[in-house]
Amino acid sequence: MARQQPHTIRVSLDDRARVPFAIIGVLLLLSSVTVIGILESRDEAEVDANPMLALDRTEPLVQSELRRAVLHATDDAARAPLGTTADTPVGNAIADPDGDEFERYLKLLIYAEAERTLPAAGQELRGSAETTVDLEPVDWNDRASVEAAIDRVELEYRNGDGDGDGPTTGLLRTTIEGVSIRLESDDGSTRVRDRRPITVTVGTMLFELHERTERFERGLNDGFREADGYEGFSRKLAARLYPLVWGKAYYDRLDNDPSERAFENVTPNEHTEVLANDAIFALQKDAFGDGAVDPYEDRVMRGASACLAVDLGEEVVDADLEDMETLCESDYVFGDVEGELEDPPTIQELLTLVLEDYVRGEMEVELEIHPFAEAAFVETTGFTMDGLEDEFYEDLNESDRFDETYLESHYQEELINAEEVTGLKNVVGKLESEVNKIESTDSVKESVSSIYKAEISLEENIIRENTLPDANIMEGPTGSENHTYQGREYLIFPGDGADVRFSERKEDTADLERNLVDINITFENVVQEQVHWEGHGNASNVTIDSDRKSITYTAEFTIAGEFAPDATVDRSRGMETALERGGAAGPIGVDNFDGAAMESVEELFGTRSEDTLESRIESQSSTILNRDDFESAIDYDTEGELDLQEDDIDTWLQNELSETHLTVVTEVEPLEVDLFDMVTGESPIYEFESKVAELEDDVVYDGIDGSYENAPDMARAEVRQRYFENIYAWIETMGQIHDDSNDAADEMIGELLGGANDMLEDSVGFFQGVLANPEEALGDDPHDEWALAGGSPLHEDVRLVVDGSPTYLPLETVERGEVPAVRPDGNGPLNPAPAAHAPLGAKYENEVGFPGAPVVPWPQFFFLQLDAWQVDVKGEYARFEVRATSGDGPRTDSTTYVREDKAVYIDATNADGKVKAGSVDPIAFENSVPVVTFVPSPQLLPRGSPGVGNTGQETNESDNWTEIGDV
Numbered sequence: 023m024a025r026q027q028p029h030t031i032r033v034s035l036d037d038r039a040r041v042p043f044a045i046i047g048v049l050l051l052l053s054s055v056t057v058i059g060i061l062e063s064r065d066e067a068e069v070d071a072n073p074m075l076a077l078d079r080t081e082p083l084v085q086s087e088l089r090r091a092v093l094h095a096t097d098d099a100a101r102a103p104l105g106t107t108a109d110t111p112v113g114n115a116i117a118d119p120d121g122d123e124f125e126r127y128l129k130l131l132i133y134a135e136a137e138r139t140l141p142a143a144g145q146e147l148r149g150s151a152e153t154t155v156d157l158e159p160v161d162w163n164d165r166a167s168v169e170a171a172i173d174r175v176e177l178e179y180r181n182g183d184g185d186g187d188g189p190t191t192g193l194l195r196t197t198i199e200g201v202s203i204r205l206e207s208d209d210g211s212t213r214v215r216d217r218r219p220i221t222v223t224v225g226t227m228l229f230e231l232h233e234r235t236e237r238f239e240r241g242l243n244d245g246f247r248e249a250d251g252y253e254g255f256s257r258k259l260a261a262r263l264y265p266l267v268w269g270k271a272y273y274d275r276l277d278n279d280p281s282e283r284a285f286e287n288v289t290p291n292e293h294t295e296v297l298a299n300d301a302i303f304a305l306q307k308d309a310f311g312d313g314a315v316d317p318y319e320d321r322v323m324r325g326a327s328a329c330l331a332v333d334l335g336e337e338v339v340d341a342d343l344e345d346m347e348t349l350c351e352s353d354y355v356f357g358d359v360e361g362e363l364e365d366p367p368t369i370q371e372l373l374t375l376v377l378e379d380y381v382r383g384e385m386e387v388e389l390e391i392h393p394f395a396e397a398a399f400v401e402t403t404g405f406t407m408d409g410l411e412d413e414f415y416e417d418l419n420e421s422d423r424f425d426e427t428y429l430e431s432h433y434q435e436e437l438i439n440a441e442e443v444t445g446l447k448n449v450v451g452k453l454e455s456e457v458n459k460i461e462s463t464d465s466v467k468e469s470v471s472s473i474y475k476a477e478i479s480l481e482e483n484i485i486r487e488n489t490l491p492d493a494n495i496m497e498g499p500t501g502s503e504n505h506t507y508q509g510r511e512y513l514i515f516p517g518d519g520a521d522v523r524f525s526e527r528k529e530d531t532a533d534l535e536r537n538l539v540d541i542n543i544t545f546e547n548v549v550q551e552q553v554h555w556e557g558h559g560n561a562s563n564v565t566i567d568s569d570r571k572s573i574t575y576t577a578e579f580t581i582a583g584e585f586a587p588d589a590t591v592d593r594s595r596g597m598e599t600a601l602e603r604g605g606a607a608g609p610i611g612v613d614n615f616d617g618a619a620m621e622s623v624e625e626l627f628g629t630r631s632e633d634t635l636e637s638r639i640e641s642q643s644s645t646i647l648n649r650d651d652f653e654s655a656i657d658y659d660t661e662g663e664l665d666l667q668e669d670d671i672d673t674w675l676q677n678e679l680s681e682t683h684l685t686v687v688t689e690v691e692p693l694e695v696d697l698f699d700m701v702t703g704e705s706p707i708y709e710f711e712s713k714v715a716e717l718e719d720d721v722v723y724d725g726i727d728g729s730y731e732n733a734p735d736m737a738r739a740e741v742r743q744r745y746f747e748n749i750y751a752w753i754e755t756m757g758q759i760h761d762d763s764n765d766a767a768d769e770m771i772g773e774l775l776g777g778a779n780d781m782l783e784d785s786v787g788f789f790q791g792v793l794a795n796p797e798e799a800l801g802d803d804p805h806d807e808w809a810l811a812g813g814s815p816l817h818e819d820v821r822l823v824v825d826g827s828p829t830y831l832p833l834e835t836v837e838r839g840e841v842p843a844v845r846p847d848g849n850g851p852l853n854p855a856p857a858a859h860a861p862l863g864a865k866y867e868n869e870v871g872f873p874g875a876p877v878v879p880w881p882q883f884f885f886l887q888l889d890a891w892q893v894d895v896k897g898e899y900a901r902f903e904v905r906a907t908s909g910d911g912p913r914t915d916s917t918t919y920v921r922e923d924k925a926v927y928i929d930a931t932n933a934d935g936k937v938k939a940g941s942v943d944p945i946a947f948e949n950s951v952p953v954v955t956f957v958p959s960p961q962l963l964p965r966g967s968p969g970v971g972n973t974g975q976e977t978n979e980s981d982n983w984t985e986i987g988d989v
Contacts, residue, residue: 073214077203080153081220083143084201087155089222091139092196095131096228099124100919102926103232105943112928112937115168124232127939129175130168130928133157136198137931150208158200162933174199179229190229192820197221227820227906231919234822235904235945238309242302242897242947247784252799253308257788258301259294260951261799262373263893264789266293267953269376271889272384273338275957276966283967284335286974289891289953291864293333295833296326298862298895300369302831306824310904314822322830325350328366338376370800377796385793387962388692391710391749392424392432393882394756395690398748399683402741403676404464407882413680423688431960431968434881456755465748466675469740472588473733476615476664478538478622479584484577484649493553493568504561508554512647517546517572520639522632526619532596532729534585538619541579541627543635543656547643549573575652581622583664585615590747591722591739597730607725608734612669615733625662671734675741682721682742686749690717698790700886701767701877701956702783705760710753718746756883763878771890774869775952785890785954820908826945827901831862833980835989836900843901843922846988858989860982862897867978873969877956888956889971896948898987921945923988946987 104127107113116126137157144154158174161167178195197219204215244254252261270285278284300323306315329350367375396410405413411433418424490512499505525540551568585600586593599605600615624630629638635656639646642655691713699706722742730736768782775781792799827843828836835858838844844859874887901922908915923944927936957970982989 073205074216076147076151076153076205077214077216080143080145080155080203081218083145084140084155084203084220085222087139087143088136088196088198088201088220089224091135092132092194092222092224093226095128095135096194096224096226097917098131098135099128100228100231100917102924102942103235103919103921104926104940105921107940108926108938110938111163111165112168112939115165115172116939125177126172128228129172129177130939132196133160133171133175133198134928134930138929140201147205151213152206152208154204154206156202157198158202159932160930162930162937190233192225192227192230193223194226194228195221195223227917228919231822231904231906231917234309235902235919235921238305239945239947241305241309242945243949245949246951255298255301255305255947256949256951258304259298259893259895259949260788260953261792262297262301262369263289263294263951263953264792264955265373265377265381265796265800266297267891268789268793268955269338269373269380270334271955271957271970272380273376274967275970276384276963277380278967280967283973284338287972288868289866289893289972291833291866291978291980293330294864294866294893294895295831295862296330297369298864298897299323299326299830306826310822310824314824314904316824316826316829318829323369324366326830327369327372330369331366331372334372334376338380370796373800374796377793382793384958384963385697387695387697387958389695389707389710389885389962390423390687390692391690391714392418392687393961394707394710394749394752395683395687396882397752397756398745399679401748401752402465402469402745403679404466414684417684418687421684421688425964427964428961431884431964432882434884456759465744466672466679466741469744470668470671470675470737471665472590473586473737473740474615474666474668475586475588476618476622476666477584477587478625478662478664479582480626480658480660481580481582482577482660483579484653485575486649486652487574487576488571490549490573490647491551491568491571493551493566499555499564499566504558505555505564506558508556510551510553513550513552514644514647515548515550515570516643517548519643520545520636522635522639524620524623524630524632532598532600534593534596534600536583536600537580538583538622539581541577541581541623543577543579543639545575545639545643545646545652545655547573547646549647573647575646575649577652577656579658581619581626583618583622585618586736586740589736589740590743591736595726595729597732597736599732605732605735607731607738608669608671608674612671612732612734613667614669615666618664618666621664621666622662625664626659628657669734671737674734675738678738679741679745682724682745685721686714686717686745690714697886697956697958698786700760701764701888702786705757705764707753707757707760711750714746714749714753722746756878759883760878760885767875767877767888770875771869771888771952771954774890775892776950781952782954785952786956789955820906823905823907825903825905826899828861828899831897831899833862833864833982835860835982841900844988845900845922845924859898859900860986860989861899862895863980863983863986865894865979865983867892868972870971872971872973874957874971876959884959884961886956886959886962887968887970888954890955891953892950893953894948894950896946896983896986898944898946900944900988902945944987 104116104124107117107123112130116123116130118126137160140155140157142155144152146152158171160171176197176199179190179193181189181191199219200217201220202215202217205213207213241249241253242255244256246256246260248254249257252258267288270288274283274285303315303319303323306319332350366372396407396414399405400407400410411429415429415433419426419429493510498507521544523542525542527537527539529536548570550570553566555564555566557563585597597614601618603611603613603616605612605614620630627635629635638657639652639655642651646652646655690710693706693710693713695706722739724742726735726739730739764782768780771785772779772781828841836844837859838857841859844857846855846857869890869892870888872889874889876884877886877888878884899921901920903918903920906917906919920942921944922942925941926939928939930937955970957968960968
């Protein structure tokens with residue numbers, strides 16, 4: 023209940039010590055009378071007003087008008103965001119290749135609006151005076167004058183220092199230099215004038231909308247190689263095209279009826295249309311935020327997704343599509359049908375399904391050692407490649423490892439497209455060179471020769487047992503003072519001659535390095551020394567003889583032999599019957615190294631006859647006085663090499679190696695390979711080396727327990743070892759050729775797709791990412807979370823809404839009756855004339871063609887078939903607008919940013935009407951997507967229908983490809 027307030031109250035009752043208002047009123051009345059009396063008695067006052075104070079009081083009014091001018095200009099700039107400047111004084115003044123033309127355009131709009139509205143800020147002052155406001159007038163026909171006006175305006179709208187690169191704040195701080203404020207008398211004379219900068223700050227979403235729209239347009243035009251991850255239209259479209267192309271290729275290659283292909287055309291334009299629109303909507307979310315995407319997206323894409331699923335067919339999609347098929351066959355425009363559409367799979371769900379069902383599980387394949395082992399077998403045995411099928415087909419077919427499908431594919435004689443495809447010709451030539459090389463070698467013979475070979479060396483000890491005789495020169499002739507010493511000489515007389523003995527060693531050892539023969543030589547001759555003196559005057563010449571003396575020379579030699587020095591097998595095992603005939607291995611009655619001892623004597627001494635060597639020494643007896651003479655008379659070498667008589671074991675070795683080969687190709691574990699690794703990075707073929715090594719020792723020394731039985735036994739191990747070494751060599755060779763083939767394929771793909779480098783690796787790497795994480799590649803979440811556009815407290819709860827016309831860009835031309843935003847070229851929305859618009863065009867080029875390019879182009883090493891498509895897309899919105907709205911309830915502010923093909927005029931003061939600045943550019947784009955795919959060859963996966971690529975002859979350009987935009 024409200025408390026009743028008394029109408030009066032006595033002063034005596036006011037316990038708060040307050041004075042009643044009535045008393046105060048009486049006091050004020052008396053005071054005013056006194057003041058009036060005093061003022062009336064004073065002289066007339068003189069006005070001493072400060073003129074600058076009058077100008078300062080006008081400035082807030084100027085700021086108010088400028089604030090309205092800035093807001094009006096930002097709205098104009100949003101409705102007509104200049105994109106292309108006209109060749110007019112105004113357009114040329116705005117144009118600045120190194121600057122921000124849109125900012126210069128806004129500055130000019132602000133200046134033009136301020137020039138028109140700032141005079142309203144003037145005011146009449148007491149005392150027959152007034153203030154007037156104006157700007158430096160602009161001569162709109164003079165570029166310099168327009169540029170000067172632009173330069174008088176400064177804008178700040180970013181965080182950071184000045185006009186930095188920071189984000190927009192939602193606040194626009196505008197300063198106009200040289201605003202003229204004048205104080206004028208009533209007679210029009212200027213009492214004072216001041217030019218000063220005026221600054222205002224307003225809240226606006228203009229720059230936010232402009233930058234996001236430009237970001238969207240840049241994204242539409244960013245090429246595949248220019249963007250990262252899944253940014254930009256090209257990569258978003260690629261993230262959708264790749265799963266569909268790979269899914270179709272793998273369905274036809276591995277799952278479809280081998281007698282026919284489900285997809286004669288892998289990249290039809292109508293499929294590109296659906297995926298391109300889905301990619302555009304995803305790009306809208308990136309640029310404007312998830313909540314800003316065109317509100318009709320879901321409706322139009324549901325229908326498009328349904329029809330794409332129908333076009334792929336129930337066998338691929340694995341769903342009942344009957345109702346959707348009926349709907350898609352009708353002539354409706356997406357989004358305009360009545361009633362509820364049965365939920366089709368979304369584009370993301372559809373593409374993920376295709377990846378999961380037809381691609382993911384097929385990327386792991388097994389490589390067999392078979393082709394490498396065959397090349398090694400040919401190189402080891404001297405077989406021809408053509409003879410391999412006859413030699414091994416039956417045995418391989420009976421094994422559990424291979425079947426007829428694999429073998430028939432493996433032994434095919436030639437590959438289609440191997441030499442016709444540019445870029446692979448050099449690889450083909452290198453392969454042919456390698457084939458010719460292996461077919462001209464015979465490692466069996468080389469292996470046998472390496473075993474039946476010995477390196478021999480000589481250990482020597484030569485002794486001269488006694489010294490030569492000595493005729494003492496000090497005992498000269500009588501009367502030696504009449505003689506001069508002339509010198510000495512030795513006379514050699516026959517002695518007992520030479521005695522030579524050859525003794526073969528019989529050592530009980532299996533060593534392949536052993537002593538073979540001992541050689542003992544004894545030689546004796548008789549030597550006498552003579553000293554000669556020359557007589558002078560009557561003295562006669564005198565010769566003094568020593569006694570004759572027998573001189574004995576002895577020499578001891580041992581010949582050592584090293585058998586099979588170049589063998590690659592383990593020589594430390596030794597050989598049980600090296601210098602004997604026979605042994606269990608090989609044909610019956612093999613010689614082994616029998617006779618090697620005497621062959622070594624003949625090799626080093628030139629004879630295996632003791633008598634012959636004795637005669638040789640004795641024939642030189644008259645010259646033997648010292649060790650060197652004795653060595654020279656023997657005439658021997660200290661080392662040599664024996665090519666021992668080879669046993670006839672080539673056929674036996676070849677048969678043995680055939681068994682080894684079958685063991686290798688059926689027991690070496692297959693190499694599990696990711697198909698992506700077959701076309702990018704280093705070839706996985708090199709990994710075979712470790713798998714072969716696991717089997718090598720067991721196979722090479724199969725049947726050998728300790729020492730080799732005999733020479734054929736060691737030769738068999740040697741042939742096996744060389745076979746394995748040839749396998750390793752072929753792994754290395756084919757790994758390198760595989761790398762070269764991938765490089766050639768990359769070069770080929772690059773040339774086919776416009777000359778880019780590393781296109782193969784980039785494309786395959788891109789699809790690897792899509793396959794590994796399709797949710798990220800195809801997800802709906804924008805990469806830049808911007809559902810709200812804040813940045814300033816003046817713009818709380820600002821929301822963006824995109825409205826594209828048409829919402830869905832079809833390949834068919836649309837009329838104004840279907841899309842009201844369609845207008846004639848260069849005209850805005852007020853032009854009522856009928857018009858048509860081509861929103862989207864698409865085309866493709868299948869660069870290689872069915873059945874694809876072979877990688878590597880050799881039947882036995884045929885791993886993959888590769889193909890590529892270039893998918894081109896271009897489009898244009900008839901109208902594209904973004905609305906920024908803020909507030910709720912009865913008051914809602916909004917800014918609409920519009921991109922459409924229309925001219926831009928500025929409403930200018932002191933001009934004959936509006937002046938042309940340029941035009942607004944519609945949102946338009948042109949882009950391309952390189953699509954590279956490959957399928958496993960029949961050798962890798964012997965099922966389905968080999969090949970990849972288009973088999974149909976459909977037109978590769980959409981009907982409107984050459985006339986995108988207003989038509």
